[in-house]
Amino acid sequence: MKPSALLTLCAALIALALPAMAQTPAEQRVRSTNDDIIAIAVKVPNNEVLIQKVRPVLEKNVSFAAMTRRAIGPGWRTFTPEQQKKAISLFTDLIIRRYAGRYTIGERPEVSYKAPTTPAPGRAEIPTQVLYKGSRYEVIYRSEQSEDWRITDLVVEGVSLVGNYRSQFDAAFRKGGAEAVLNALTNAVNNPQ
Amino acid sequence: MKKLALLSLASVVFCVGCASTKNKPATAPSDGKSAVTGKSTVAADDLDTYGSVASVPDPLQPVNRVTFWINHQVYTYLLKPVAKGYKFIIPEKGREAIHNAFENIKFPVRFTNHVLQGDLKGAGQETGAFLVNSTVGVAGLGRPARHMPAFADLRPTDTAQTFAKWGIPNGFYFVIPLIGPTTLRDGVGLAGDWALNPITWCGYIWGQPLWYIAIPAANTMRSMPVQLDVYDAATKDSVDRYLAARDAYIQYRNEINSR
Numbered sequence: 496m497k498p499s500a501l502l503t504l505c506a507a508l509i510a511l512a513l514p515a516m517a518q519t520p521a522e523q524r525v526r527s528t529n530d531d532i533i534a535i536a537v538k539v540p541n542n543e544v545l546i547q548k549v550r551p552v553l554e555k556n557v558s559f560a561a562m563t564r565r566a567i568g569p570g571w572r573t574f575t576p577e578q579q580k581k582a583i584s585l586f587t588d589l590i591i592r593r594y595a596g597r598y599t600i601g602e603r604p605e606v607s608y609k610a611p612t613t614p615a616p617g618r619a620e621i622p623t624q625v626l627y628k629g630s631r632y633e634v635i636y637r638s639e640q641s642e643d644w645r646i647t648d649l650v651v652e653g654v655s656l657v658g659n660y661r662s663q664f665d666a667a668f669r670k671g672g673a674e675a676v677l678n679a680l681t682n683a684v685n686n687p688q
Numbered sequence: 689m690k691k692l693a694l695l696s697l698a699s700v701v702f703c704v705g706c707a708s709t710k711n712k713p714a715t716a717p718s719d720g721k722s723a724v725t726g727k728s729t730v731a732a733d734d735l736d737t738y739g740s741v742a743s744v745p746d747p748l749q750p751v752n753r754v755t756f757w758i759n760h761q762v763y764t765y766l767l768k769p770v771a772k773g774y775k776f777i778i779p780e781k782g783r784e785a786i787h788n789a790f791e792n793i794k795f796p797v798r799f800t801n802h803v804l805q806g807d808l809k810g811a812g813q814e815t816g817a818f819l820v821n822s823t824v825g826v827a828g829l830g831r832p833a834r835h836m837p838a839f840a841d842l843r844p845t846d847t848a849q850t851f852a853k854w855g856i857p858n859g860f861y862f863v864i865p866l867i868g869p870t871t872l873r874d875g876v877g878l879a880g881d882w883a884l885n886p887i888t889w890c891g892y893i894w895g896q897p898l899w900y901i902a903i904p905a906a907n908t909m910r911s912m913p914v915q916l917d918v919y920d921a922a923t924k925d926s927v928d929r930y931l932a933a934r935d936a937y938i939q940y941r942n943e944i945n946s947r
Contacts, residue, residue, distance in 0.1 A: 659926075
């Protein structure tokens with residue numbers, strides 16, 4: 496190899512490594528989660544298997560408890576500990592199915608990461624652009640720090656997943672409190688549309 | 689041309705009427721505690737959703753729910769099979785090219801709204817992108833402008849966005865038969881987009897069935913698979929499909945209007 500080529504290679508390697516070193520823990524978490532999921536998605540035969548296989552990855556990297564709490568909103572305080580546990584479990588099932596069930600097997604998303612922002616201490620937003628099936632989507636990963644950084648919301652083209660469920664749970668809660676919310680959730684989990 | 693003129697007149701009257709009414713915020717925090725709005729603001733409450741839940745008055749909800757239900761049946765049992773057939777007959781690359789060409793033709797919609805919003809830079813970029821796509825991209829079948837840095841920050845725009853930027857409030861939410869979610873403001877915006885779209889004009893200029901039936905039909909056909917995918921993405925695995933679609937629509941439009 497010519498010395499100049501070697502130099503170019505070194506420069507390229509450094510250029511690649513630099514942004515990697517500058518990554519925040521929150522961003523690293525989102526990147527590794529996406530990489531893990533894509534690695535699984537290219538190997539599975541169908542969405543049912545994908546739903547099963549991504550569950551451990553999502554449970555490790557996503558705070559479903561925080562997601563459920565936020566999606567339910569102020570009504571959460573009136574839930575008994577058992578009801579809260581049930582709500583988290585159901586909502587986890589629903590979100591995993593929504594996420595992995597929508598994936599088109601064989602289509603690989605290309606994610607490009609933009610500079611993360613810190614809207615508040617202990618919170619991070621990782622904006623990305625996802626190229627999927629020929630279309631570009633603006634996707635923001637919202638993360639929060641508890642013991643470590645966990646993903647707590649996904650904002651696709653301005654639509655917050657948690658916010659979207661909040662609008663639905665609010666209506667159920669106003670109608671019949673915690674029981675109505677749990678019924679609606681159970682119904683959604685048991686009757687896939 | 690008469691219909692067109694009448695429509696423009698109606699929108700002007702509507703705009704004037706709305707501009708004089710008091711401007712209400714389009715979003716409101718649902719728990720009453722997180723007083724901040726906007727996409728990156730944070731309230732202290734542990735239960736907040738990073739800001740606010742989008743909301744818009746929905747006084748016609750009972751009627752809207754019926755329309756929404758009928759739309760759902762039509763999408764599921766009529767339009768989805770049709771879209772599937774279209775996807776089967778025309779390969780992906782072909783569909784993409786057709787889609788691109790129809791989007792490219794909508795240039796007057798984008799150009800006019802950039803101008804109406806006072807965004808001359810956007811109007812200029814839009815013109816540049818249109819020229820590149822129409823020539824290098826062969827009548828807009830390809831979208832080479834998409835890969836050019838000069839057009840990288842080109843934002844989407846339409847008439848409803850112009851109304852929002854002028855400070856006209858949403859009014860209220862409603863569901864249009866077949867078309868789907870909109871608000872009073874955005875519905876008039878849709879009419880504006882329709883009037884500014886050359887696909888609409890050609891039927892008036894050349895009174896041949898090819899122009900007023902075949903071309904608009906092809907236009908509807910090419911957008912159908914895309915629209916149905918969006919509908920599915922917004923409503924599958926929801927708890928209440930109607931509310932999921934309404935909220936997704938409002939959140940998405942708020943985002944578009946903030947760009």
